[in-house]
Amino acid sequence: MVMIGGDSWTQIGSSIAGLMFVLATLKQFFPYDLQLAFQEFVLATLQRFPFVQKLGEWLIIFFSPYVHISFPEYYGYQSNEAYTAIEAYLGALHTDKAAQLRGTLFKESKILILSREDSRIWDEFKGVKLWWSSGHSTTPDGDSRYYQLTVHRCHRPLITGSYLDYVIEEGKTILTKNKQRKLFSNNPSSYWHNYRGNLWSKVTFENPATFQTLAMDPKKKEEIVDDLLKFSRGKEYYTKIGKAWKRGYLLYGPPGTGKSTMISAMANLLNYDIYDLELTTIKTNTELRKLLVGTSNKSIIVIEDIDCSLDLTGHRNRKKGKSDNFKDDVDQKENELENEMSSKVTLSGLLNSIDGIWSACGQERIIVFTTNHVDKLDPALIRRGRMDMHIELSYCKFEAFKILAKNFLDVDSHHLFERIDILLKEVNMTPADVAEHLLTKNENKDVESCLKNLIQALEYAKKKAKSKTVPKSPKHHSIYSYLCKR
Ligand SMILES: Nc1ncnc2c1ncn2[C@@H]1O[C@H](COP(=O)(O)OP(=O)(O)OP(=O)(O)O)[C@@H](O)[C@H]1O
Ligand SMILES: [Mg+2]
Numbered sequence: 001m002v003m004i005g006g007d008s009w010t011q012i013g014s015s016i017a018g019l020m021f022v023l024a025t026l027k028q029f030f031p032y033d034l035q036l037a038f039q040e041f042v043l044a045t046l047q048r049f050p051f052v053q054k055l056g057e058w059l060i061i062f063f064s065p066y067v068h069i070s071f072p073e074y075y076g077y078q079s080n081e082a083y084t085a086i087e088a089y090l091g092a093l094h095t096d097k098a099a100q101l102r103g104t105l106f107k108e109s110k111i112l113i114l115s116r117e118d119s120r121i122w123d124e125f126k127g128v129k130l131w132w133s134s135g136h137s138t139t140p141d142g143d144s145r146y147y148q149l150t151v152h153r154c155h156r157p158l159i160t161g162s163y164l165d166y167v168i169e170e171g172k173t174i175l176t177k178n179k180q181r182k183l184f185s186n187n188p189s190s191y192w193h194n195y196r197g198n199l200w201s202k203v204t205f206e207n208p209a210t211f212q213t214l215a216m217d218p219k220k221k222e223e224i225v226d227d228l229l230k231f232s233r234g235k236e237y238y239t240k241i242g243k244a245w246k247r248g249y250l251l252y253g254p255p256g257t258g259k260s261t262m263i264s265a266m267a268n269l270l271n272y273d274i275y276d277l278e279l280t281t282i283k284t285n286t287e288l289r290k291l292l293v294g295t296s297n298k299s300i301i302v303i304e305d306i307d308c309s310l311d312l313t314g315h316r317n318r319k320k321g322k323s324d325n326f327k328d329d330v331d332q333k334e335n336e337l338e339n340e341m342s343s344k345v346t347l348s349g350l351l352n353s354i355d356g357i358w359s360a361c362g363q364e365r366i367i368v369f370t371t372n373h374v375d376k377l378d379p380a381l382i383r384r385g386r387m388d389m390h391i392e393l394s395y396c397k398f399e400a401f402k403i404l405a406k407n408f409l410d411v412d413s414h415h416l417f418e419r420i421d422i423l424l425k426e427v428n429m430t431p432a433d434v435a436e437h438l439l440t441k442n443e444n445k446d447v448e449s450c451l452k453n454l455i456q457a458l459e460y461a462k463k464k465a466k467s468k469t470v471p472k473s474p475k476h477h478s479i480y481s482y483l484c485k486r
Contacts, residue, residue, distance in 0.1 A: 035064075065153050069160075072137070072146040077199070077293040085171030086147045090121050090132055092174050125163045128155045181205040181267060184275045184295075189287050199294040205274060209264035213407050215400035215431045216258065216393065224262075225269065227389060231366070232270050246365045248354070250382050252374035253393035256432030259370040262393065263302055272366065273299040279309040285349030292353050300366045307376045347378060354386060395428040404431060408438045409447045416451040423458040427465060433457070 073083045121132045131150040136143055151159045184200040191198050211225050231247045238245040249266075251259040267274050275295050282288050295301055303309060354367060369387060371377060382390065396404070398421040405411050437454040 035066075066150050067153050067156050067159075069149045069151075069164075070146050071148070072144050074144050077290045079294065079296055081297070082168055083145075083147060085168045085175065086132075087171070088174040088178075089167045089171035090123075090147070093121060093123060125166070126158065128152075128158060128163075130155075130159065130163070179271065181271065182273045184273065186276075186278055186281065186291050188281050189283055192290075199291055200275065205267065207264040207268070209261045210268050211265045213403070214258055214261060214265050215396065215403040215407075215434075217397065217399050218403075220391075224389070224391060228266060228269055228366075232364070235364075245363045246367065247389070248367045248369070248387040250374070250387040250390045251368060251370045251393060252390070253372070254395065254428075254430060255372055256430035257393035257395065258431050259393050260304070262391070263300060263368055263370075266366065266368070267300055270300075270366075271298070275299055275301045277301055277303050279303060279306075279345050279350075282345050285345055285353070288345050288349055289353055295365065297364045299364075300368055302368045302370070304370045305372065306369045306381070307371045307373045347381065351380060351386070396424060396431045396434045398424050400431055401434060404435055404438060405451075408435065409450055411447055414447060414451060416448070416455065419455055420451065420458070423455065423462065427458050427462045429458060429461055 071080065071083050071086055073080055120134075123130045123132060128151065133148050133150070134145065135148065136145055138144075149159070149164075181204070182202040183205040184202045187198055187201055211221055214221065227247075235245060251262060253259060263274065266272070273296065277291065279288075282291065292301070369382070374382070374390075374392075381387075398417075401420060401424060402412070402417075405414075405417075434454060437457045438450050
């Protein structure tokens with residue numbers, strides 16, 4: 001056994017310090033590529049021994065003259081906008097010099113977008129050389145991709161200051177220029193494992209509906225458009241009043257009155273993505289929260305036919321009344337667990353998500369509920385503040401008909417309009433049905449016969465209305481199937 005005295009410790013300490021100093025100084029003289037290759041070799045060798053590997057990593061970080069800054073794709077379940085902007089910036093960087101390129105042709109844009117596929121990219125800013133790399137990491141929440149920026153320590157202020165701002169700004173500009181709006185639909189939770197990007201499936205959103213072609217009372221329409229535009233420009237206002245930048249719209253009315261069409265028009269007006277949230281496939285409130293946190297800014301989250309999606313009506317009251325009587329904590333927890341498992345998403349879970357999540361982490365999000373039966377909904381769900389604007393989409397009136405006539409027949413007036421006006425006051429016909437009757441003979445391009453066809457249908461409906469009407473049963477129409485139909 002060898003005993004080391006106080007003096008020997010001092011000698012060893014000073015020798016190690018000396019050696020480290022020499023190594024650190026020598027390192028400055030090697031090209032960075034060589035250093036990286038060496039680091040990778042050392043790390044690969046040490047990978048078999050986790051403790052030694054950790055120590056090796058620590059030593060490399062300690063002695064390296066370079067700073068590494070990571071940008072993960074996700075924070076928890078929330079997507080990182082810096083990652084997306086960096087991805088766009090790097091994708092477009094020196095595409096003329098890249099060895100591997102990825103070409104994407106979007107249906108509508110007609111522009112072939114070329115982006116780089118390399119996992120390592122050099123960049124230069126104000127004479128300073130920087131090195132970007134990409135990779136995968138595994139965290140308890142699942143796999144996540146990341147970008148890493150490497151730069152010499154002495155350039156740190158320049159990089160963390162102006163360079164990163166520049167990259168994010170450039171990336172955002174590229175994204176806006178090439179932006180293809182997306183329609184997302186939630187995947188069942190059994191698909192989620194490993195990669196958080198699997199929470200939602202996406203397709204390109206291509207529905208052409210606009211407020212201009214939406215048949216409804218023009219005044220009401222103007223009010224809605226103003227409200228939406230005010231919301232989208234309201235960043236400072238929401239910050240000033242200390243409220244989350246979100247707005248809720250409840251669209252209600254019979255089938256075929258244009259609820260889904262209006263959601264598309266909203267997305268087209270604001271250039272937002274649509275998230276079609278199918279509540280019936282969500283098992284628990286926790287899953288619902290993860291999905292909502294996984295949505296991005298500038299998006300419309302849609303829950304269609306909310307009355308059919310869940311047993312929301314009165315559920316909250318029943319649950320509350322029940323739990324009030326519970327004195328025993330264990331029983332209460334069991335009750336909650338049972339509720340969570342059996343009733344899947346609860347009304348309180350939905351309300352907490354709407355109120356809580358975006359107050360904490362969301363910005364610029366619109367939530368839309370649609371229903372055919374507004375009277376069936378729990379008042380708590382649709383109260384003002386939660387659903388800021390209640391919009392009734394109703395049967396086709398004359399003003400709405402004029403918009404459809406303009407859309408389909410390109411006419412502003414006609415001698416048959418008067419008759420149609422009278423009939424529309426007497427008969428309940430949805431804009432979908434009116435459009436259908438106008439379309440039937442549209443191929444002939446004979447306005448008169450199209451209008452006569454509509455008058456015939458209205459007169460028939462009037463006669464039928466006098467006999468008994470059979471109420472339609474509730475159903476589920478997702479915005480996803482509506483948009484995919486087109
Ligand atoms: N107000 C409207 N303006 C223009 N077109 C309309 C309008 N309402 C319905 N339509 C036409 O009818 C079709 C069906 O409308 P939409 O799916 O928007 O109805 P909805 O209210 O969502 O019905 P549901 O309650 O069954 O989901 C659309 O493809 C659209 O072309
Ligand atoms: Mg619909």
